[in-house]
Amino acid sequence: xxxxxxxxxxxxxxxxxxxxxxxxxxxxxxxxxxxxxxxxxxxxxxxxxxxxxxxxxxxxxxxxxxxxxxxxxxxxxxxxxxxxxxxxxxxxxxxxxxxxxxxxxxxxxxxxxxx
Amino acid sequence: xxxxxxxxxxxxxxxxxxxxxxxxxxxxxxxxxxxxxxxxxxxxxxxxxxxxxxxxxxxxxxxxxxxxxxxxxxxxxxxxxxxxxxxxxxxxxxxxxxxxxxxxxxxxx
Numbered sequence: 001x002x003x004x005x006x007x008x009x010x011x012x013x014x015x016x017x018x019x020x021x022x023x024x025x026x027x028x029x030x031x032x033x034x035x036x037x038x039x040x041x042x043x044x045x046x047x048x049x050x051x052x053x054x055x056x057x058x059x060x061x062x063x064x065x066x067x068x069x070x071x072x073x074x075x076x077x078x079x080x081x082x083x084x085x086x087x088x089x090x091x092x093x094x095x096x097x098x099x100x101x102x103x104x105x106x107x108x109x110x111x112x113x114x115x
Numbered sequence: 116x117x118x119x120x121x122x123x124x125x126x127x128x129x130x131x132x133x134x135x136x137x138x139x140x141x142x143x144x145x146x147x148x149x150x151x152x153x154x155x156x157x158x159x160x161x162x163x164x165x166x167x168x169x170x171x172x173x174x175x176x177x178x179x180x181x182x183x184x185x186x187x188x189x190x191x192x193x194x195x196x197x198x199x200x201x202x203x204x205x206x207x208x209x210x211x212x213x214x215x216x217x218x219x220x221x222x223x224x
Contacts, residue, residue: 004157033211042216043158043203056211091157101146104205104212106157 004107006092012113018080021110024073025094033104034067034077035091043091049075050098082114119147119204119215127221134191136218138204139184147180148205148212149189158203158214161189196224 005024013019025032033048047057052069060067064083069075079086089109095102122137138147146165150158164171164180164187171178177190191198199222205212 031211043214045211045213048211093157098211101163101207102212103148103160103163104150104158106159108157109155 004092004094004105006090006107006110008110009108010111010113012115013082014115015083016081017114018078019082019086019112019114021077021079021090021092021112023075023077023092023107025075025092026105027073029094029096029105030072031095031098031102032069032075033093033095034075035093036088037091037109038088046077079112082112084114087112087114119206119213121202121204121215121218123218124216125219125221127223128194130194130196130222130224132194134194134198134220134222136189136202136220138187138189138206138215140187140204140206141185142208144182144206144208146207147178147187148207149176149178149187150203150205150214152201152203152217154200161202191220194220194222196222198222 007022034046037043046059047067049069067077089111091109093104093106095104119138119140148163149161152158162173162178164178175192180187201217201219203214203217205214
């Protein structure tokens with residue numbers, strides 16, 4: 001298996017622009033997680049899905065952030081409009097099962113810089 | 116909110132030495148996991164220890180768990196330069212996992 005795939009790997013954009021991050025989870029995994037990592041705040045869980053359904057989006061910082069999972073093999077995280085404080089590394093992870101026994105498999109991340 | 120807190124925040128050792136990192140958490144857990152993150156990469160799962168276990172080994176890794184003190188430690192024996200990375204504990208009070216801020220380990224050759 002190719003593992004969790006994220007695209008793009010790097011994104012540089014200007015404030016106010018729309019940013020779309022993409023994720024393809026490992027086939028057969030039923031949970032998908034979006035994280036944001038910064039030096040100041042560490043690794044933050046933004047939202048997670050179970051069988052394509054959003055379960056908890058309480059970590060989404062603002063209405064400017066939205067996430068979708070139209071099918072089991074694809075998810076997007078959108079920021080509209082983007083702001084400089086959104087600059088971070090965004091990770092997607094997937095797992096089979098939950099309840100704490102699962103191993104989460106992380107993608108390589110998207111490094112976002114908003115100017 | 117973050118459940119686990121790693122200590123120290125940063126650690127620098129010589130190759131061949133042992134490295135010990137600690138994790139403290141606040142609420143009851145079902146299990147605790149340790150992950151490693153190499154620079155510029157995603158996190159990689161290392162080991163899981165359940166709440167009814169006290170110690171677990173995997174290769175050069177040794178993990179202990181003290182539920183009475185709400186703490187865990189990760190020991191890497193005979194460290195190598197390739198062990199240079201950040202190490203995170205992740206606790207499972209419920210779904211999903213809650214990650215700490217990590218310990219940055221530097222192993223100097």
